[in-house]
Amino acid sequence: MELFSDEPSELNIPLPNATLNYYPSFFTSEEADFLYEKLYQETPWQQDDIKVFGKIYPQPRLTALYGSEEKTYSYSGITMFPKLFTSTLLKIKNQVEERTNERFNTVLLNLYRDGNDSNGWHSDDEKELGTNPVIASVSLGAKRCFQMKHKRDKKLKYKLFLNHGSLLLMSGETQHHWKHQLPKTKKMMAPRINLTFRALI
Numbered sequence: 001m002e003l004f005s006d007e008p009s010e011l012n013i014p015l016p017n018a019t020l021n022y023y024p025s026f027f028t029s030e031e032a033d034f035l036y037e038k039l040y041q042e043t044p045w046q047q048d049d050i051k052v053f054g055k056i057y058p059q060p061r062l063t064a065l066y067g068s069e070e071k072t073y074s075y076s077g078i079t080m081f082p083k084l085f086t087s088t089l090l091k092i093k094n095q096v097e098e099r100t101n102e103r104f105n106t107v108l109l110n111l112y113r114d115g116n117d118s119n120g121w122h123s124d125d126e127k128e129l130g131t132n133p134v135i136a137s138v139s140l141g142a143k144r145c146f147q148m149k150h151k152r153d154k155k156l157k158y159k160l161f162l163n164h165g166s167l168l169l170m171s172g173e174t175q176h177h178w179k180h181q182l183p184k185t186k187k188m189m190a191p192r193i194n195l196t197f198r199a200l201i
């Protein structure tokens with residue numbers, strides 16, 4: 001309940017060919033602080049190499065993959081083997097599922113150590129996710145800019161600053177028609193943790 005705030009608890013972001021729901025204060029700032037610290041400390045962060053246009057680079061962020069089964073997840077030439085959900089991640093997953101009425105069996109964690117870490121233009125459209133995947137993205141830590149661009153209509157662009165403790169739900173045909181990225185920034189930035197819950201089939 002938000003007694004002293006006029007910030008809406010849920011925003012439907014109206015973009016063509018996309019379904020986006022944003023929950024700016026999905027977690028209270030105390031809950032978000034706690035989860036940030038806990039995940040920062042307890043996650044075995046790794047830095048994989050990725051292949052971009054045939055060249056190998058270290059990924060510009062750290063990641064970790066968790067799931068309820070041992071299904072692997074492959075993207076950008078990497079195959080990740082999930083660890084089993086921790087109790088922290090299961091609690092977050094339950095809250096996300098309750099709010100969104102969706103079910104997830106995998107979460108990919110990203111740690112952006114500073115403004116130099118990033119995530120390039122992509123869609124979450126790997127075949128393991130099926131058609132019209134639902135992606136639930138939780139943000140903790142520094143407020144970073146999340147950008148979207150339509151694949152065909154170059155005029156269609158959107159950006160959103162993702163709050164500490166927020167949830168962004170991307171569903172419907174979003175991944176089919178849009179790409180998203182988290183660009184580098186020259187501003188001094190504290191670390192940010194992002195969790196994307198996904199359903200692998």
Ligand SMILES: O=C(O)CCC(=O)C(=O)O
Nearest residue numbers: 110119124146182194196
């Ligand atoms: O960090 C973010 O907000 C985006 C992460 C993302 O797009 C991904 O991991 O697929």
Ligand SMILES: [Mn+2]
Nearest residue numbers: 122123124180
């Ligand atoms: Mn993505």
